[in-house]
Amino acid sequence: MxxxxxxxxxxxxxxxELNDENVFCTCPDCGDEVCVDLSEVFADGIGDMYGTAVLCxxxxxxxxxxxxxx
Numbered sequence: 274m275x276x277x278x279x280x281x282x283x284x285x286x287x288x289x290e291l292n293d294e295n296v297f298c299t300c301p302d303c304g305d306e307v308c309v310d311l312s313e314v315f316a317d318g319i320g321d322m323y324g325t326a327v328l329c330x331x332x333x334x335x336x337x338x339x340x341x342x343x
Contacts, residue, residue: 293312
């Protein structure tokens with residue numbers, strides 16, 4: 274199980290399991306929140322968590338329409 278954790282106080286720590294329903298990122302074009310399934314994003318085995326961005330559906334379509342790389 275992969276999880277994220279945050280220390281809220283000296284005595285309180287929160288751990289949250291990562292799954293396909295609770296991982297999000299910010300669209301690099303418009304700033305909207307995007308739900309991300311990490312297994313899909315990294316299925317090709319080439320990505321990394323620091324250099325990968327996920328576009329929202331609207332911005333992805335806009336880039337496709339304008340012939341820009343998605």
